[in-house]
Amino acid sequence: MSETNPLREEIQNAITENPVLLFMKGTPDQPMCGFSARTVAILQSVGKPFAAVDVLPDPRIRQELSALSNWPTVPQLFVNGELVGGCDIVTEMYESGELQQSLGAEAEEAPAPAPEVAQPESKPLSIEDLR
Amino acid sequence: MSAESAVATPEELKARIEAGIPGAAATVTGDGHHFNAVITASAFRGLSRIAQHRLVYEVFGAEIGGRIHALSIQTQVGEPA
Numbered sequence: 565m566s567e568t569n570p571l572r573e574e575i576q577n578a579i580t581e582n583p584v585l586l587f588m589k590g591t592p593d594q595p596m597c598g599f600s601a602r603t604v605a606i607l608q609s610v611g612k613p614f615a616a617v618d619v620l621p622d623p624r625i626r627q628e629l630s631a632l633s634n635w636p637t638v639p640q641l642f643v644n645g646e647l648v649g650g651c652d653i654v655t656e657m658y659e660s661g662e663l664q665q666s667l668g669a670e671a672e673e674a675p676a677p678a679p680e681v682a683q684p685e686s687k688p689l690s691i692e693d694l695r
Numbered sequence: 696m697s698a699e700s701a702v703a704t705p706e707e708l709k710a711r712i713e714a715g716i717p718g719a720a721a722t723v724t725g726d727g728h729h730f731n732a733v734i735t736a737s738a739f740r741g742l743s744r745i746a747q748h749r750l751v752y753e754v755f756g757a758e759i760g761g762r763i764h765a766l767s768i769q770t771q772v773g774e775p776a
Contacts, residue, residue: 599765635745636752636759637766652768653744 572628575617579632579642584614584667587629588639592616599651603639606658612667643667702727703763708755715754720773728764735773744770 579585584607590596592604607614619626619638630636633647641648643666648654657663705723708730712721718737723730732751739747747770752759759766 599767634749636757647745649745649748653748656744656769 569628571624572632575625575629575632578615578617580645582615582642583644584612585642586614586616586639587619587625587642588616589618589620591618596620597638599637600639603641603651603654606654606663607641610658610664610667610669612669703730703758705730708732708763708766711754712751716750718773729767730763730765731767731769733769733771735771737773739770739772 586592586600586603586607588595588597588600588603590600592608595601595604604616617625619629626638629638629640633640635647635650637650639650639654641650641654648657648663648666654663657666703725704727705725708725709721709723709732712723712732712734713719716734716736716738719734720736721732721734723732725731734751736747736750738750742750748768751766751768751770755763755766
């Protein structure tokens, strides 16, 4: 363990442990970038709980995330451990219904209740969690 | 290459995308920092969206997030030009 990269490992663990995980600038409550805000709004519209990691507090988070995912930009949405994409792809998939499908939103018999933006059911990660 | 040190332009991005991706035709708009690119390319055939977007990002490497602050991408599979 000592020879590996602890931060990258934490990021990988977060991706593995959270079925729907958004790396973003800011928080779902206070997105700090238009692309992150749009992605959060889409996820909230789908109505499935998601976890979020703010990459802004430490530039190393973004560096390690991009190295891990081979994706240069933030936001990045992971579903079941796989990179789905950034804002553009999430938007396209939402418009085509693929996103709802991949999040299991269509499988619900009744529409899922829209979660409170501030309190997603999954534990919201923060920089403190990653250290 | 000297143009690449100046502020990025939609024309530059269009030219580099079309030069860097086989069979690509791009429409690029932007203000020098935020850009939007709609790209049709034969090279996208059979690739996932993720892989298609990675092809575009690879054209610009570390400039994405730096000199090119933000690049929105829409990809479509196209016939060879």
